[in-house]
Amino acid sequence: MQDRIPILHMSNFLLVTIQVDMHDRLALQLQDDLTSKISATGARGVLIDISSLEMVDSFIGRVLGNISSMSRVLDAKTVVVGMQPAVAITLVELGLSLPGILTALNVAKGMELLSRD
Amino acid sequence: MPTLKSEVQPVVTENDIVYVRQNVRKWAVEMKFSLVDQTKMVTAASELARNLLIYGGGGEVRLEQLQEGSRMGLRVMFVDQGPGIPDIEQALKDGFTSGKGMGLGLGGAKRLVTDFDIKSIVGQGTSITTTKWR
Ligand SMILES: Nc1ncnc2c1ncn2[C@@H]1O[C@H](COP(=O)(O)OP(=O)(O)OP(=O)(O)O)[C@@H](O)[C@H]1O
Numbered sequence: 514m515q516d517r518i519p520i521l522h523m524s525n526f527l528l529v530t531i532q533v534d535m536h537d538r539l540a541l542q543l544q545d546d547l548t549s550k551i552s553a554t555g556a557r558g559v560l561i562d563i564s565s566l567e568m569v570d571s572f573i574g575r576v577l578g579n580i581s582s583m584s585r586v587l588d589a590k591t592v593v594v595g596m597q598p599a600v601a602i603t604l605v606e607l608g609l610s611l612p613g614i615l616t617a618l619n620v621a622k623g624m625e626l627l628s629r630d
Numbered sequence: 631m632p633t634l635k636s637e638v639q640p641v642v643t644e645n646d647i648v649y650v651r652q653n654v655r656k657w658a659v660e661m662k663f664s665l666v667d668q669t670k671m672v673t674a675a676s677e678l679a680r681n682l683l684i685y686g687g688g689g690e691v692r693l694e695q696l697q698e699g700s701r702m703g704l705r706v707m708f709v710d711q712g713p714g715i716p717d718i719e720q721a722l723k724d725g726f727t728s729g730k731g732m733g734l735g736l737g738g739a740k741r742l743v744t745d746f747d748i749k750s751i752v753g754q755g756t757s758i759t760t761t762k763w764r
Pocket residue numbers: 571572677681682685686710712713714715721722726727728729730731732733734735736737756
């Protein structure tokens with residue numbers, strides 16, 4: 514199994530596309546990698562594209578929340594984009610509302626959100 | 631009630647949680663569940679397989695394809711020989727965790743399936759059966 518998700522660095526932003534069914538350690542690794550990369554690059558924004566993700570459970574939801582809080586502490590904004598409708602419906606029923614996580618419909622709208630102010 | 635097909639898969643490592651998700655997805659697709667129902671079943675299975683591994687110390691997941699009259703059911707059972715759950719009602723409450731989770735898994739999984747049955751004996755283990763019909 515894959516042991517790392519690549520992080521792209523573009524001008525002031527870090528971009529991540531999650532394309533695999535993440536096992537728990539892989540999700541935690543991404544959380545660590547993003548945190549060190551934000552502080553190493555001084556990036557102001559993180560965009561996480563989850564349009565290929567076919568499910569988000571409480572573990573992945575928690576990791577996305579941790580990444581958002583951690584980036585906020587490091588003065589960067591995180592936006593999660595592209596959640597599939599079936600995933601969103603399931604998340605709500607599961608009881609996970611992803612509080613404090615910025616979301617956008619797609620990459621373009623997410624970039625727009627990050628580029629503001 | 632006839633069982634058309636069944637399969638047992640062990641859950642002893644974190645990667646097995648991913649295999650359970652993939653297998654439940656595969657079965658749900660084969661049985662032509664809607665995308666939303668597939669996603670609900672996969673998510674419930676992910677929660678319960680993780681609980682089985684973390685709290686139950688590992689165990690087995692059993693999948694069954696059921697037929698009852700004209701309706702088909704996908705049943706997924708999670709069986710461990712772990713410490714058991716002393717207070718099931720409390721464990722099912724959103725927000726209750728004995729670990730460092732959010733306490734969403736059990737109650738959430740129950741909401742995501744049609745039938746949810748939990749049996750647990752302290753010192754002997756836990757057995758959870760979930761079924762969704764179409
Ligand atoms: N198979 C099991 N064996 C023993 N105890 C269990 C088992 N499954 C759940 N529990 C108990 O029930 C509690 C609630 O489980 P639940 O899945 O709702 O929350 P969690 O796993 O603590 O957090 P989350 O799922 O949100 O990450 C657990 O903290 C644990 O004490």
